[in-house]
Amino acid sequence: MIIKLISNYEDIIDRKDIADLLGTLLFNPTYGKIQNIAQAVYAKTQGRFYIAMDSNLLIGLMGFSKIDNDKLVVRHMAVTPGHNRQKVAQALLDYAIVSEKVSIVKSEPDDSNISFYKSYGFDVKKRPYDDIVGQKYDCSFNVKE
Template identity: 25%
Template sequence: MIRQIEEFTSDIISLLSECIYKPSVDKMNNVIRLYEYNKYWKLYGYYVSERVSAVIGIKINPAENSAVILHVAVKQGARGKGIGRKLINELLSSKSFTTFQAETDCDAVGFYKSCGFEAESIGELYPGVERFLCILRRVRNETLHGKAEC
């Protein structure tokens, strides 16, 4: 179901563009290059019948054994079915990172909180848009909230 994306097909690029602010061709090409050539950037897809339904991208910080969630997108028709949670849960169960972080806005902060992340406002990084830093710390194979999945 979930596997690392190695080839950036048009459906992957289209889905990834849904979670990029004002996705221009140049911006998308830059993001794709980072996933292709930076060994610390990883993009994973959630597949149903060999078709991608969602993606999650992370940037790994090996020195701190942590990861930052950079991108999460679920296809319009697949939303509300727990696929975003499955992506987060898969990372929680398959990776040994001690900390996961995500920066988000008001629209998605509730999702991260429901997955056990603690959220703190970091103010308006863009005029009129409040941003939040969401952090999930793990102790051994458990989160600080006592469960390994959201």
């Protein structure tokens, strides 16, 4: 597995494999929505977007915002269906923590991927249930030196 930073947000929308996988995280994904996310989050200096490749195939992605130089906030995380439970998300997060030299990682996942955050060691707090967005969680991880 090879992990790399996508530093140009246009690569997110120009590469169909990346745009398609990012689209799996959106309700009614359209090219316009994916383009808006790429520009709004990953075109900014604090935006970070990593992909995992295996044999030249995209197998996962993770997008973050870097805040105050020591905190990553996970915005998007997806693994291709054939690579679930193969530690792709863990490898992406491990790589980002080391590369970005951060001490805190935060996320606000839903039930679809809360098990990843729990298994990684995040402190997980359930939010009040919301009829529109469903169950969400506040997750925080302090990186140990």
